[in-house]
Amino acid sequence: MSLDYDFDRAERIEKRKKFFKKFFGWVFSLGLAVVLAWAITTYALEKTNMVGDSMEATLSSGDTILINKLLYRIKSPERNDVIVFKKDGKEHSYYSIKRIIGMPGEHVLIAGGKIYIDGVQFEEVVNVDDIALAGLASDEIILDEDEYFVLGDNRNNSEDSRYFNVGNVFREEIIGKAWIRINRFGIISKLNRNRDDDKKSDKAEDTEETQEEDKKQ
Numbered sequence: 001m002s003l004d005y006d007f008d009r010a011e012r013i014e015k016r017k018k019f020f021k022k023f024f025g026w027v028f029s030l031g032l033a034v035v036l037a038w039a040i041t042t043y044a045l046e047k048t049n050m051v052g053d054s055m056e057a058t059l060s061s062g063d064t065i066l067i068n069k070l071l072y073r074i075k076s077p078e079r080n081d082v083i084v085f086k087k088d089g090k091e092h093s094y095y096s097i098k099r100i101i102g103m104p105g106e107h108v109l110i111a112g113g114k115i116y117i118d119g120v121q122f123e124e125v126v127n128v129d130d131i132a133l134a135g136l137a138s139d140e141i142i143l144d145e146d147e148y149f150v151l152g153d154n155r156n157n158s159e160d161s162r163y164f165n166v167g168n169v170f171r172e173e174i175i176g177k178a179w180i181r182i183n184r185f186g187i188i189s190k191l192n193r194n195r196d197d198d199k200k201s202d203k204a205e206d207t208e209e210t211q212e213e214d215k216k217q
Contacts, residue, residue, distance in 0.1 A: 044070045046176070048084060048095050054152030054159065055097055058082070058126060058192040064183045065097065069176035077148065077171075079103055080125050082178040082188050085150075085169050097178055098160050098169075099126075102149025108141045110134035110162070115151075126192045131155045135162025146171040153192065 050063040059065070059082075067084050077083060081100045086093075102108040107118050113130030115122035115137075133156070141161075143149060147168040152158025160166050178188045 047182070050097055051094070053157055054154050055082070056154040058153045058188070059097065059181065063181050065178050065188070066180040066182055067176040068179040071177050072174060077174060077177070083150065084175045084178050085173045086175055087166065087173055095175060096166070098150035098152050098158070100148050101151050102141070102143050104143055104145045104147055106143050108137055108143065108149045110137040125194055126153055127194055128153055128155050133162070136164070137162050141168070143168060
């Protein structure tokens with residue numbers, strides 16, 4: 001039996017092992033990155049652009065919007081949420097961005113330029129004009145348990161639930177909540193807020209804080 005040891009061969013084998021280890025590590029990292037990117041865009045976040053002026057003065061045409069797609073997997077959409085949805089049918093192959101006004105099961109009517117929900121005038125949380133054209137909502141609309149009535153914030157220049165080509169939005173058609181305006185950074189739920197509404201919110205928060213302090217005392 002020879003006692004000679006081929007150090008060169010052993011070194012080549014060791015280098016080969018290190019190469020394959022690095023190679024498969026790189027392949028694994030790349031694969032993981034691809035899977036994570038797919039999971040994020042499918043279930044969590046997606047980017048889109050605002051097209052048209054229907055959401056002025058909250059959003060402008062060309063604004064880049066980050067959609068929170070995960071939120072509505074955890075909870076249901078709420079009134080005044082700005083949502084991104086896609087209507088069924090080939091003629092609606094694009095995303096639309098509008099604000100939820102009417103909730104499932106409610107009655108919606110537009111009269112005298114104002115919105116009425118179940119017979120009570122709706123209080124706007126953003127600055128909008130009175131509505132000149134009520135469209136379908138000139139007669140009371142009764143929403144089913146999976147339907148939402150949506151409007152653009154540019155109330156007199158928006159195709160929304162007042163029109164047949166959009167109509168009420170079904171829950172399954174909602175992609176997610178319009179969350180962040182990227183190009184001119186802003187949390188969308190905070191944009192174009194009605195000052196009176198902000199004062200009401202502040203007053204409500206102050207009242208809650210006072211009540212908490214009274215309880216502690």
